[in-house]
Amino acid sequence: MREPRAYLAPVPFLAILGAGISGFLVANHYAYLSADFCSVASWLDCNEVNQSAWSEILGIPVAAIGLAGFLVLLVLALDLRLREAPRFRPWQMLALAAVGVAFGLYLLGVELLALHLFCLLCLVSLVLGITILAFTALAFWSDRRGTRAPVPPEPAAADPGPKTDP
């Protein structure tokens, strides 16, 4: 089994890409810009979705929440990948990625049931989130297996010690 950080190699790239897409959607939301490449069909139009009544939660654009999520995932992934002694553990990243995917699925439900149209970039963003979740789950599993590996028993007392030592 590979070490946990090995599974996280693609995650920073995916998180950067997700942050870029979310950043574009934030600009799209605030500028009321209707990007034509986003209007693929009458049922596939991120301009309409991103400027609808569902595009904000408590005054915060959902794209901005996505941007924050991807940036935090990026920080966690870089910590786990690059630091010799990471401050965070894979389970923390797994929990955040799971929350992000759940939020993305909620937005997909809104598009499907309330708006009856889809946002292409939001779907790409959700796919990125699911991919990050999958890699993080592998890292978490690997980390858990590593933690559960049998530890050699410590000697019960000091000198004179047991006659055998692993």
Place this chain on the structure above:
Amino acid sequence: MKQRECPVCGSAVRPENLRAHIARVHPRAEVKADLPKPAAKATKPVRRLSQRRRETWAYVLFTVIVVLVVIVALLPRGPTVAPPFSLTDVDGAPVALEDYRGEVLFLDLMSTSCSVCQSYTNGTLKTTYSTYLSKVQFLSVDINRERDNVLDGNFRIRAFMQTYGTTWQYALDTDGVADKYGVTGTPTTVIVDRDGKIAYRHVGYETVDEIAGQINRLVT
């Protein structure tokens, strides 16, 4: 399995664990025997550092590429000289760019189905039109995202005009105006000056004050 005897307690210990065993179990014992070195990983940290540096640079480079792509996607595109067009308005009257030469033209490139265009018409254009009626010519062109024929398109535009109570000139884009003006999204506002040059261009919603600032620059 190869094992060595601990010089202090006599336990059988793997050679690579002997040093750690003595340090842990007999911390005060002074052992001068030549102990085998623990499993050496002398070269690994150096290799890892180099790998990490390369990886960090890869992340930085990828970030720069993504940021550049996003900026390019957000940049407005379009010509500086207003491309000529020739249309027929919803009442059947011919309308061409040349007709506005010597006047300031407020060109609203829109789509009746675009929700931002609807709020822009209702919230900004109606007020702007009533304020600058005598100084500026107004023309709204529906870019025909629905790909309607002229009859259906004009019917749709008339319904839009009735819904929002607009009274200025509207025409269906039958001359590729959206392509000529590089429309990347709606609403696109283009203000053409008296010389036929594009003096202002904006994609998206704008307030009355923002529009007024641009028009005042040209009509005073």
